[in-house]
Amino acid sequence: MFMFAEVERKLRMMRKVFESMEISEDLRGYSWDKPPVEPINDVRLSISDINGFCPTRRDAFVKYVLREKPRMNQHMVRGLAYHKVIRDTLVALKKAVYSGTTSGEELVELFFSSNEIPEKISKNLGVDLKECLKLYRFLVLQISARVDEVLSKYPDSDDENIVGLALPPFVEKRVDGSLVGLSKHLSVDVFTPHAVLDFKSGYSKEEHMLGLAGYALAIEADEEIDVNYGFLIYIRVDKNVHFRHVGFVVGDELRREFIEVRDEIAELVDSGIDPGKPNQCPKFCSYYGVCNEGCD
Numbered sequence: 001m002f003m004f005a006e007v008e009r010k011l012r013m014m015r016k017v018f019e020s021m022e023i024s025e026d027l028r029g030y031s032w033d034k035p036p037v038e039p040i041n042d043v044r045l046s047i048s049d050i051n052g053f054c055p056t057r058r059d060a061f062v063k064y065v066l067r068e069k070p071r072m073n074q075h076m077v078r079g080l081a082y083h084k085v086i087r088d089t090l091v092a093l094k095k096a097v098y099s100g101t102t103s104g105e106e107l108v109e110l111f112f113s114s115n116e117i118p119e120k121i122s123k124n125l126g127v128d129l130k131e132c133l134k135l136y137r138f139l140v141l142q143i144s145a146r147v148d149e150v151l152s153k154y155p156d157s158d159d160e161n162i163v164g165l166a167l168p169p170f171v172e173k174r175v176d177g178s179l180v181g182l183s184k185h186l187s188v189d190v191f192t193p194h195a196v197l198d199f200k201s202g203y204s205k206e207e208h209m210l211g212l213a214g215y216a217l218a219i220e221a222d223e224e225i226d227v228n229y230g231f232l233i234y235i236r237v238d239k240n241v242h243f244r245h246v247g248f249v250v251g252d253e254l255r256r257e258f259i260e261v262r263d264e265i266a267e268l269v270d271s272g273i274d275p276g277k278p279n280q281c282p283k284f285c286s287y288y289g290v291c292n293e294g295c296d
């Protein structure tokens with residue numbers, strides 16, 4: 001089942017859970033003008049700072065105090081490539097529908113006749129073309145099938161209806177997170193009413209949920225709407241394309257945890273004090289070369 005159909009199914013199930021759960025108003029993003037949501041200082045963080053894996057949080061010190069640039073490792077580049085394939089393919093599919101290509105078969109024909117999107121991304125980022133191509137074709141097939149499903153259910157659909165029902169409403173939605181202590185230029189992978197989705201290409205870890213809680217609070221503050229659910233979609237491409245969905249309610253506990261981490265990092269950056277290194281640094285840390293000069 002395609003990822004968005006699966007997300008919709010899980011959302012329906014989670015709404016049942018949510019009926020018995022309440023999210024405190026003072027932990028919503030639109031309570032940005034009072035503690036605990038109100039930022040503790042002028043430091044504004046990115047979601048990757050919240051997701052960071054440095055045990056001492058020296059990554060934030062290196063980034064904001066020493067002003068060093070992270071070095072992209074192979075996992076990060078692959079993640080970026082997957083994000084770009086998803087974004088560019090979905091945007092191109094929407095454009096094609098609006099330009100009159102309104103059947104699944106036509107979409108497959110059109111998109112399979114050109115590999116421009118995956119080829120360009122693979123070339124620009126230096127990642128394996130086969131992986132980009134597989135993901136691209138997978139998306140085209142899944143969306144095309146969904147378009148046909150919509151047409152068979154609602155034969156009178158026009159292009160606007162098809163796009164609305166077969167494709168996610170916002171891909172890489174821009175959000176100003178500054179009211180809740182985050183960057184002014186956040187980009188949310190996918191936003192559907194009341195839910196945020198984030199694509200991940202590596203292994204799963206708890207902090208990813210905190211990152212999504214950050215996005216939820218940022219949207220609540222920026223747009224004054226409730227965001228109750230989060231979905232992490234882990235992508236793996238081998239012989240096939242795999243999507244693993246982790247859905248959850250962005251409840252009070254997660255919101256508090258996000259605020260705690262946000263405040264801890266903001267305080268560290270504001271103090272300018274080096275927190276020191278952990279006993280061992282993972283080689284794939286994007287600041288490995290900075291913190292371990294000569295060990296590259």
Ligand code: SF4
Pocket residue numbers: 053054055056057058059062276277278280281282285286287288289291292
């Ligand atoms: S290299 Fe080590 S100390 Fe530096 S940010 Fe990475 S994990 Fe932290």
